[in-house]
Amino acid sequence: MGYTLDFSVVWHAMPALLWGCVGTLGLALAGMTLAMVIGVGGVAARDSTAAWLRAIVIGFVEIVRNTPFLVQIFFLFFALPLVGLKLNPTATAIIALGVNGGAYAIEIMRGGVQSIHKGQIEAGYALGLHKGQVFRFIVLKPALRAIYPSLTGQFIMLTLTSSICSAVSAYELTSVAQRIESDTFRSFEVYFSVTFLYLAISWLLMLGFAVISHRFFSYPTR
């Protein structure tokens, strides 16, 4: 009962798989954007004076970080229509990724804001900088620089997590792979190759993040 590996099916399906990669990247980038928005809003609410608002943010972060993404996406899949949001699976997946990534982003960003000493802001004013300049050069840029490695690491995790969105049949690489697998029955060959496509996506993102870091966050040397 010899089984011969046959990767030609993967080769024939390559155009579809590459479109799947595009789908995964789109899903991930949309999820990252939403996660950033939730992160910024969450940090503001987390440090607000209203105790109930702080409690909601803390509860949200703890619940999201201590339950599996698969359960979260199933829950949202059935909960969103109840609140009047009848969305297609891909839009649901973007919301699930954004909510999940947002909880982690809140924790990471909070650390960044706390890393700025009050004395530095006061020093900025003492040097005669405007409010906008103080925020841009003394708060925002150093804070972003401090959280950049953890935030981008989390974004790569988010991209890998997006494979789970195939469970609600969102359009991305894993669901494309599952369709090809059910057409060809070459499970191992398909998933083995797709794993390396994901590795390429991770590398591409790491490269992109490194370029952005070099361009915007390297210390001036002159």
Place this chain on the structure above:
Amino acid sequence: MTPHFGLAEFGFLLRGLQWTVLLTLVAFAGGFTAGLAVALLRTCGHKGVEWITRIYIGIFQGTPLLLQLFVVYYGLALTGLKLDAFVAVAIGFTVNASAFLGEIWRGAIQAVPRGQTEAAMALGLHYSSRMRDIVLPQAIRISLPATIGYLVQLIKGTSLAAIVGFIELARAGQIVSNQTFQPLLVFGVVGAMYFILCWPLSWWGSRMEARLALASQR
């Protein structure tokens, strides 16, 4: 007629929870052993071996856990061995854990001050004694918060066994949800069960991290 979510359904979820816990324990035990080997190879000082383990870790950190499970699951099926679904997914999670724990402990071993190793060498201790008696006991302390953090990741990760069809908590939730048509209630309960499992661990981990940070300030 469709059953409502009652005691029988709750019991079914609890049995799923048992499988989740068992799967986590088996994978953590396996990953513990294999991860230690990965960490020791990664810091052994031999350039070639260090590169191979680095690539090994990089592949597992750069690809989705779900795909790793698929590859192991279908790869094992190709070898002609008739493996139980539990054994197959347990092997999948074990290899994943070996890479992640290996990387965590690599960092911890390298965080132990170099002087400790040098002092042990000056005392004439061999590699095994140096590691067992001097470096690893200190490294374990340093790595504990991250190790607990990975354990939480692992518990959550075992939910992906549901996608390859193994009936643990998440799959049990899907089944009950399909039977009762009460998805919000069922997945709410399933989520709560995961939370009860993970949250104390997360809390313990972050408390230990705070303590370690305090200790290193002194």
